[in-house]
Amino acid sequence: MNFATWPALLVVDVEGNGTNPPDLVEVAALPIREGRPDKSTAGWWLTRPSRPVTPFATRVHGLTNDALADKPAWAEIASQVHAFLGNTWICAHNAHTDYRVLSAHLPGWKPAGVLDTLRLAKTTFPDLDKYSLDRLIEHVQPDLSEAPGARHRATWDAYATAQLLIAMASRYDTWDQMVAAAVPHGLPGAPEPEKDPTLW
Template sequence: MTDWTSLDYAVVDVEGNGHRPPDMVELAVVSIVGGMIGEPVSWLVRPGQPITPMAQRVHGISNESVSTAPRFEDIKDDVLRALNASALVAHNAHVDVNVLQRKLVDWQCPEVFDTLKLSRRFVPDRMSHRLGALAEAFQLTADVPDGMRPHRAGYDALVAARLFVHLATSPDAPRSLEELRGLPVAGGGDEAATLF
């Protein structure tokens, strides 16, 4: 079986402008290399359409906050460098992946691990699988840098990275990459794959 730390991961979170489909107003990436969580890298992004009042209430990013921020095209190369990993991790990953794929048309999305799906599989008894509820249940917010708060990309990406490592290493021993992928392992059941 393959150690999950054999892959390098880019953990992402995207905050949107509230439109359908959403446009990016903030992006953060946190690397996991050799099982160690790196520092968040984040960007505010000026969207093509204004941020809706509802979205502003959720993440607290105002239209004024992004009025002088770069357009996505201006940070695209930096984002691609940050996403250069063997696998992508996100909570409720299809949302983040869809936004990234719309912005990075030629980008080849690597293998995706969705911490929402992993938590439902590995800790099915939880009342809620929301990122905030899991962060509280597993005490994942200790030592979060000052100024970071829920529903901002840097905070959510860092907490998702901590959740992924927690799920990959809990409860008794590190899980194999095959277990994270939902593949049958020797002595295991035939659980269906839960990757995005």
């Protein structure tokens, strides 16, 4: 895979407050440049949700209502996040979730395309028993020595997802081949189905 052929790409991860639908509490956006995650230009935001963080969500990511009490409300940072994401490609693990939540919080935002490392892994490693982020980390053994934060925080999960994407990309010859395996149907960037030449 020639990483120089890749369009601008941000690996994203979001954490929520545990309600349904969720309020955002953390967003990370990590660029991949020349086949490597670029922490020096990454975006990261903590935000105070309009509804309290549930105890279950706190047990997962460790963010408490007290820790978020002095953070800006989403309305104060939404334009900044929107501008940072722009219309680049994004990648996430189980990307439907991150794309849906970000779209709900950023009206008018539409990425050029959406790569899903979960979908890509099912094609790349068809014999795995499951495809959770933890299971893929165990299988691929990416270098996470520079991952910021801790598991289930947006910065750490985005970094791990980026390393998994890079590792799986090496098994594909071209960007288009990877896109065909990684973009979920119905999301931006999905390849158009070939038209049947026999139809009028």
